[in-house]
Amino acid sequence: MKKNLFLMLAVLLTIAIASCKKSVDNPSAQKEETTDPAKKVYHYIIGLGFPAHTIVEHANEFIVEEDIIFPKNMQVPGAVGTEQYYTGSVVSASKVTNIRLYIDASMTSMTSEINSAISQWNSIPGCTINWTVVSSGTYDVLIQDYNLGSGVCGQGTFPSGGAAGGLIRINKAYIAGNSFAQRARTICHEMGHNVSFRHTNWKAIGESTATDVPGVGGTDASSIMNGGQCGSGATVLSTNDKNAAVALYH
Numbered sequence: 653m654k655k656n657l658f659l660m661l662a663v664l665l666t667i668a669i670a671s672c673k674k675s676v677d678n679p680s681a682q683k684e685e686t687t688d689p690a691k692k693v694y695h696y697i698i699g700l701g702f703p704a705h706t707i708v709e710h711a712n713e714f715i716v717e718e719d720i721i722f723p724k725n726m727q728v729p730g731a732v733g734t735e736q737y738y739t740g741s742v743v744s745a746s747k748v749t750n751i752r753l754y755i756d757a758s759m760t761s762m763t764s765e766i767n768s769a770i771s772q773w774n775s776i777p778g779c780t781i782n783w784t785v786v787s788s789g790t791y792d793v794l795i796q797d798y799n800l801g802s803g804v805c806g807q808g809t810f811p812s813g814g815a816a817g818g819l820i821r822i823n824k825a826y827i828a829g830n831s832f833a834q835r836a837r838t839i840c841h842e843m844g845h846n847v848s849f850r851h852t853n854w855k856a857i858g859e860s861t862a863t864d865v866p867g868v869g870g871t872d873a874s875s876i877m878n879g880g881q882c883g884s885g886a887t888v889l890s891t892n893d894k895n896a897a898v899a900l901y902h
């Protein structure tokens with residue numbers, strides 16, 4: 653009931669904002685609304701099946717279910733919702749074989765953990781996912797330290813336009829007291845989001861419906877992609893994690 657009330661308020665607020673905008677903007681505002689990149693991204697997120705109440709808006713991005721970043725300037729795929737994969741958007745075959753990761757200066761102190769996470773994704777038999785660390789020039793994904801407060805270890809970004817999600821944030825101070833294996837797990841987990849994986853335990857932790865990777869559905873207590881397990885979850889990719897990676901990228 654409370655939730656319904658909140659949703660209704662959210663809808664009313666949206667209508668209020670929309671009508672407010674119309675009254676102050678010039679007639680071209682109508683066109684502006686349909687091409688507003690942030691609004692496009694918002695509708696894309698809704699189209700992926702995430703309920704409005706799981707989406708938190710910030711200045712330059714939307715944060716969904718606490719650890720997924722949707723930049724407002726991201727490239728929104730043309731068709732949404734009919735694909736059979738987790739997010740409807742995977743990394744293209746040509747790009748997945750060389751995902752260039754740039755380690756921000758704020759994260760170089762965890763280079764060993766990053767390399768450990770990379771080696772896990774890169775050593776899956778029959779899988780084309782391949783991360784490389786670059787120290788200059790063009791990169792695909794930036795990993796940086798970011799204060800996410802208490803309770804959130806990191807944030808990843810889903811792929812868009814065939815490219816891996818462009819940003820990984822690690823709550824470095826928050827995970828500093830964890831074991832090496834757990835610090836590497838956090839990084840490995842966020843990297844999984846950047847190549848399209850949702851939380852394996854989405855149902856148990858009350859998240860929006862995720863689509864099974866073809867042939868690799870179901871729960872998996874050993875999955876590194878289980879959410880809400882900061883500092884306590886699996887530290888290596890499970891058999892099903894690897895099968896899922898091969899199913900999406902082979």
Ligand SMILES: [Zn+2]
Nearest residue numbers: 719841851879
């Ligand atoms: Zn996550």
